[in-house]
Structures are given as structure tokens and as C-alpha cells.
Amino acid sequence: MKRLKKFLVIMICIIFATAPFISVSEPVSVQAAVATQKTQLKKIKGNYYAYENGKKLCNKWRTVKTGKSSYRYYFGKTGAAYKAGISSCGKHGAFVRKIGNNYYGFDYLGHMVTGLRGGKTSTYGVPQVYYFNSKGVYDKARTAKYRKASRMNAKAATIKKMLGKYQKRTTSSPSCFLDGNGVDVTYTYAHLELNVFRPNGKNSNAEIVESLMFR
DSSP, X not given: OHHHHHHHHHHHHHHHHHSOOOOOOOOOOOOOOOOOOOOEEEEETTEEEEEETTEEOOSEEEEEEETTEEEEEEEOTTSOBXXXXXXXXXXXXXXXXXXXXXXXXXXXXXXXXXXXXXXXXXXXXXXXXXXXXXXXBBOHHHHXXXXXXXXXXXXXXXXXXXXXXXXXXXXXXXXXXXXXXXXXXXXXXXXXXXXXXXXXXXXXXXXXXXXEEEO
């Protein structure tokens, strides 16, 4: 009997030693790789279009990286990006369009703009000053302040203070503004030009606004 028990113990040890090892672990979930959509910007007959997976985008916002810079575009119902006409707005003016509940400005390359700009709502519209916040949205309150300070015949000191340091100043004479007894002075900023009338004589510091518009 002792020999039988000893034999059974040996057999059990052999079975455990040769049996496959089973490990119990937490279930692992495998997530499929998601393809990244790359927006391709194409210029066709003067207009910019965006494509993703070979399909043209319409009524969509996209941020597209060009070189080291990224630009925000809006592609309308035909797929063409909103942009300013260089003949009517130049390189620094903005074309103003309503998208959803807000107004935005776009330059001649289709880039959404921010800050203070001269702009139009149509090709033949009257240019006005617009202020766009950091998200590109038209800021009505700040725009009103700039328009008030830059209206014709206003004292130029206020708008000059609001605009800050200018890049260049040029003077031309004689002036045709008011009584003509003075010179025209143009202050050039990043995207705008401020034209003022500077009287001759002791009132030479009392500059008067003629216009503020895009360069």
C-alpha cells in the first residue's frame, strides 16, 4: 500500500510538471489604426480649392499648413475659398463675408485675417475699417471705435494713438484738403494707410483725418 501511494504521488508530480502552463490576464483590446486625412490645397484658375481623400470640400473651414505657417480658409458652396480681389482690395485689404452668424475677413490669398483691416463686403462696395478678433470674428464694438476716430475731419491724434507706431511717413504738398493751406501726410502701417491734413504755421500739430484705408 505504501508503495502504491508513493507511486501515485510521483505520477501526480509528473502530470503537473508536463501539463501546459495557462496564464490568466486582463483582456487586451486592439484599436484599429485611424487614417489621418491630409488636406490638399490646389490653385485652379485663380481660386483655391481643398481636397481630402480626392474629394473637394464645400462649405467647410480648414486650417492648412504651408511651409512653416498655418492659415485658416473657408471653402464656399462651389468649393472655392473666400478671398479678396487684389484689384479691388490690394494685398492688405479684406473681403468680408458672413458665415453662420458671424462675419469674417479674407485676404487676396484666401487667408482668414485678424486685427484691424480695411475691407469690403462686395467688389464695388465702399471700403471701410473692420476689426476682427483673435478668432477672426468681426468685432462690432471695437470696429465702431476705430471708425469714429478715423472719420473725415476728426482730430488725427486719437486714431494715431490707437494705431500705434507707424512704419513710414511721407509728406506731399500742396494739399487740396480744406483751404489747401497745409500739406498731406501719409502714415503707413502694416495693413493700413492713414492720410491726414497738416495745417501750416502754429497749428501744424493739429492734424485732421482725411481717410483711413487699406494699403
